[in-house]
Amino acid sequence: MNIPSLAGVCSYDQAAQIGIDVDETVQRLVRYAWINKRLMDYGLYWINPTPEWEVKEALSLHTYLATEHAAPMRKRVSEMRNPPPRMDVPPDDRLERFLNEILAAETTLEKLVAVYGVLRPALLAEYQKHYDAANPLVDYPTRRLLRSMIVEEDETVAWGAAAIDALGGMSQVEAWRSHLQAYLDAAGGISGLVAVSDDVPPSRHVQPFTPDFYPRRDARFVQQGNFVFPPHAVARMEGVSDEEKTLALMCKRTLEMDVPEVMARMIAESEKQPWEYYVDMTRQLWDEARHAMMGSVYLQHRGIDWKREIPLHPGFSLRLNQHMSALEAHAVLYTIEQSLMPADTGKKYEWVTAGAAGDPLAKLFQDYDWADEVLHVHIGREWGLALSGMSRAEFVDMGQRKASESEGVLEAYADPAKQFNWWPGFVQHVLGKATTAQDREFDTSDPVYRKAGS
Ligand SMILES: [Fe+2]
Ligand SMILES: [Fe+2]
Structure with missing residues (x-):
């Protein structure tokens, strides 16, 4: 009989190799999961203050992937050990010391070198080493999850290498790279199993790390100080052509980079939630970044210099990050998302409008935007409304009130000349x-939430 044996997983000889035992596998997975939790933290802390648009895009994806990677690792640990070891605390002080040192990065290049030049390549190499060493039959479940993570981590590291090159290269900050490498080595590497030398340079933290959630844009966004944004009104204005409304919708999509900025701060300040909270909320964060990308793809496809021509201002994230509590910000987000569900004015209306304009690309983008929004309403109900302890009416009321109140604060940021x-x-x-x-007065903010709850 030549039917492949052992379900085609490996040969009898390969399955007879000893590999890695359960204790070491658990210890490794606990460390990987914690490192992914910290990778999420870096994304949440850096999406706002990092001005480069493309870095915001990638941090949004990589923050989501970090929570997605940690989830099956946490589950696998609980399959192998009952009760499972704690997963919400650092597994090792020296590892944590290294991970904290990364937060001392100051420039975008330093941040990228820390995460994409030092930490992630070491993590990827360790995943690969673990995958190669584990017994392919007895630890099939761990190898299966490592395999999919290696694929995604490899793409992540490749993005980072290209981004580091684009910003001048690793050699520009060689002292910083070797500083962090010393801390990683002193932690026994990613696995903690490498012989340790406790020879580390003095910490670069001069004071305890405090996250900065002030949203920034790079210099290519020449109109970032102009808070006048007619597309909000035009997209739903009677008498405007479907073609013009569709252009307005695509401008609105592009502006949505402010939602990942808002969510980053909300999630970062929500401590000790179930891991599913982080998975769902960072998924939405990444979706919102994709919505901004949809808009930019559309505009780019039409040959529009969108960074220059459209005021992609951070007004919404300024209002929510600088002038509300995280719970109030969540109430505003929830209220807006609820208001997007009615068929005649919400996401269905936007999809119908793009279709009526005879614009297949805009229609496709609105189609997926609508699908994502249905998911976001569910996430908002589960992790916003439910955690608030309020009734739906109270939560929406708070969202509407805070959204309206905060409209005035932009005056403090606005240069009248712009x-x-x-x-x-x-x-x-x-x-x-x-x-x-033409000839209409325009609000600076999206008034869509004023209709919510009505
Ligand atoms: Fe969105
Ligand atoms: Fe959304």
Whole structure:
């Protein structure tokens, strides 16, 4: 009989290799899961203050992948040990000392070198080493999860290497790289199993780390100080053509980078939640970054210099991060998402509008945006409303109140000389015709939440 044996997993000889025992596997997975928790933290702390748009995009994805990778590791540990070891505390002080040192990174290049030049390549190498050494039959479950993580971690490290090169290269911050490498070595490497030399340079932290959630944009966004954003109103304005409304919708999508900024702070300040909270909330964070990317892809595809022509201001994240508690910010987000469900004004309306404009790319983007939004309403109910301890009416009321109250605070950030209605000129340039929404006064913020609950 030549039917492959052992379910095709490996040969009899391979299955007879000793590999790694349960104790060591648990110890390794606990460390990997904790490292992924800290990778999530870095993303949450850095999405706001890091100005480069592309870094925000990647941090959004990688923050989500970190929570997704930790989840099956935590589950696998609990399959092998009952009761499982604690997963919500650092497994090793020296590992934690290294992971904390990363937070002393100051520039974007230093942040990227710390995570993508030192930590992640070491983590990827350890996953691969573990995968190669584990017995393919007896520890099939661990190898299976490592295999999918290696694929995604490999892509992540590749993005990081290219980004580091684009910012001038690792050699620019060689002292920082070797500083962190010394801390990693002193932790016994990723696995903790390498012989330890406790020879580390003095910590670079001059004071305890405090996260900065002030949202920043890089210098390419020349209109970031202009808070006038007519697309909010135009997208739902009577008498405006479907073509112009669709252009407005795509501008609105692009502006959505402010939602990952808002969510990063909300999640970072929500301590000690079940791990599913972090998985769901970072999934939504990544979805919102993708919505911004959908908009930018659309505009780029039409040859529009969107970073220059559209005021992609951080007004929403300024209002929510700097002027509300995390719970109040969640109430605002929940209220907005609830308001997007009615078919005649919400996400279905946006999809229908793009279809009526005869624009297949915008229609596709709105189609997935709508699907994501249904998921977000569910996430908002489970992790916003439920955790608030409020009734739905109270939570929506708080969201509406805080959203309206905070509209005024933007005045403190706005340079009056920079506030102007760019929409008519933009429409003329892109569509080759005059806007049908002329002569209107525009709000600076999306008033969609005012309809919520009604
Ligand atoms: Fe969105
Ligand atoms: Fe959403």
